[in-house]
Amino acid sequence: MSGRSPHEYVPAFNASLFLSANEVDVQSAIDANYPAGVVLPSKVYDDELDTELRVAFDFDGVIADDEAESVFKKNHNLEEFQAHETQKQSIPHQPGPLADLFKKLSFMQKLEEKKLNEDSDYKKILKIAIVTARNAPAHERVVTTLKSWGVSADESFFLGGMQKSRILTILKPHIFFDDQRSHLESPAGDIPMVHVPFGIANKHLINGQHKKQRSPL
Known part of the structure; x- marks a missing residue:
């Protein structure tokens, strides 16, 4: 073009x-x-026998807005972040940049579930996963948000700071979206990854700086 x-x-x-x-x-x-x-650059192995399409998302700054991320970035205090999210666990997050994509994929997911109910031999193609560094009790607000939007994920991983690559190498998504480069620069180099430069986690990019400050989200 x-x-x-x-x-x-x-x-x-x-x-x-x-x-x-x-x-x-x-x-x-x-x-x-x-x-x-x-x-981002990656080495992709295409398995012709793999009939699934697996799409994985981070939550904060990707599916949802960066409200929670902003709370953590203020003082880099994990307890403060957990307290904030616990207090607001019944209040859905505002949509993030990929919320519309997630909702459209969820609609396709529901069509497949309907087809499976009609035909028990049908093999679902689409699998949606959320891979986030959140853990309990902050995971409750993720659940609240998805329910309020009428969407769901086939699998959700709340890792509590565990390296995301440990899940991604097993899940083997065909694409993974995250708002932080530090989460994408991992041993899972054979997975197509997309950096979503949104919100406070990417403020340094706007200023032309390239710091690797890892957050819990």
Whole structure:
């Protein structure tokens, strides 16, 4: 494509996400208020016998907004973060940049579940997973948020600080979305990963700095 910025065609295709390996194009899309992500280099092994499509998401700053992330970043205090999320466990988060994509995938998920109820031999294709560093009791607000949106994940992993790569290498998603580069620079190098440069976790990118400050989310 030449002559125009690729992200300008997002509304024409009714797309929920703009992906590119070009960080400048991704930032241009974000500046135009489109959900966007940077596709990171990876070595991909394509198993022709694998009929599933597995899509994995981080929660904070990806599916949901960065409210909780902002609380942690203020003082880098895990107890303060847990107290905040416990206090607000019955209040859904506001949607994050990939909420619309997640909702559309969840709609397809429900169609597959309906098909499975009609035909017990049907093999589901789509699997949606949430892989987040949250743990109890902060996981309750994730559940509240998904319920309020009428969506669900096939699998949810609340890791409490455990390396996400330990789950990803087993789950083997065909794509994984996270808002923090530090979570994407891992031993799981054969998994297609997308950096979603959204919210306070990526404030350093706006300032042209490249710090690796890992948060619990």
